[in-house]
Amino acid sequence: MEKFTLLQGIAAPLMLPNIDTDRIIRIERCAGVPRERQGEYLLETMRFNADGSEKPEFILNKPPYRGAKILLAAENFGCGSSRENAVWALMGWGLKCVIAPSFGDIFFGNCFQNGMLPIRLAAATVERLAAGAEADARDALLTVDLERQRIVTAKGEEIAFEVEALRRTMLQEGLDEIGITLRHETEIAAFQRSDRDARPWLYT
Template sequence: MEKFTVLEGVAAPMRTVNIDTDMIIPKNYLKTIKRTGLGKGLFAEMRYNEDGSDNPDFVLNKPAYQKASILVAGDNFGCGSSREHAPWALLDFGIRCVISTSFADIFYNNSFKNGILPIKVLPEDLEKLFDDADRGANATLTIDLENQQIRGPDGGMIHFDIDPFRKHCLLNGLDDIGLTLEKQDKIDAYEAKLSERSWS
């Protein structure tokens, strides 16, 4: 998993509340277990017209936001079914951070496990971030995980809280497999002891 330290990028505003996982990645894209290639299906029902052409009114199709790496989103982001394809699709598109006032628990947990930083902020702080994001590519946000800060284009700063263990995992690029491999020496020693017992 790629480490998350400091992210500086364009933030796309999505003011819609209750964006569920079916909106993030519709069910017809769930036939694969690969984590790559899902970016094309991200927000597909809003992003594309019925004929498959881009919907010019959808935020991620607008030139200023086509390379967005941060989403500033309405309340209760990621609700609905517990599909891990949702963070996979966001990551494959290039989104590394989602900021909202609240997240569905399963989506929140899945994001950390896939290298995406979900940040919870107060409603008044979210409005400030929406204002920043509305400026498009002319204004970028900086997400500093080590110092737990969101820095705006005009020098404003918002502090955010994060569980220390999850912070450690993101800073070091550790998913569940990476965490297990940190214990490789102990695992090898345990297996060696088992092997010795089986031969004795």
Template sequence: MEKFETVTGIAAPMPLVNIDTDMIIPKIFLKTIKRSGLGVNLFDEMRYDRQGNEIPDFVLNKPQYREASILVAGDNFGCGSSREHAPWALADFGIKVIISTSFADIFYNNSFKNGMLPIVLPQEQVDALMKDAEKGANARMTVDLENQIITSSDGEEFPFEVDAFKKHCLLNGLDDIGLTMEKESSITTFEGAAAQARPWV
């Protein structure tokens, strides 16, 4: 997993509330176990019509938001089923930060494990950032994880809280496998001692 430090980029406004994981990535696309390739189907039923043509009014189809790396969303983002394909699809599209007033617990934790930073802020601050995002591609936000600050395109700063352990994992690019590999020498020592003590195993 790549290290997460500072993201400066276009923020896409998505004020819908209760965006569930089936809206993020419909169940028809859950057959794969690969993390890559799902970005094209992100928000599939909102992005495309039944003939597969882009719906121009959908925010990520608008020219100014096609390269968005930050999503400013409505309340209760990522609710519904616990599919890990949802953060996979967002990350594959290029989304690195999601800002909302609340997230579903499983989606929230899965986001960190897939290199994305979900940020919870009070409604009035999300509203301010939503308004900033509506300015389009010229309004670029900066999210500084180390110092836990979002800076709007106008220079306004919004501090945010994040769990210290989750922050450590993102800053160092550690997913569950990476965390385990940090203990590789201890694991090797233990396995060597266990093999000597129980050679029949």
């Protein structure tokens, strides 16, 4: 997994509440498009007209937001389906960080599995960043410093955020959960040995 340390990039505001993972990527793209191409289908119904042409007014179709690495989102971003394809589609587009007041729980966890950083900030702070990024593209440039847990705006303002220590280390070192868990094999085997006596009906 790619390490996440310092990210500098354009932040695109998409301030609609309850953007669900069905909206982020449609089910037929999850099933019918290879993972590495799913970015092409990110937010399909919002980015394209029915005839397949782009909606020029949609934020991710406009420069410089088209090349955004950071998404500013509203409440409950990534709610709904557990499809990890939502993270793959966002990353396939080039996004590496989503900042929102709240997230769908499953989506939030799926981000960390792929080296993507979801950041929770107060709604008023996200709205302020979004308004700034939209009003002047120069203010859309943000720096996300994971080590210091600070977002630095183009004007030099610093905004603190928090990432749980274990998750922060895994992101910074590009560590994968499976690799770590395999080191606990002795404990897994011990659990099953005693469990077999306690709940024998699970092992028949």
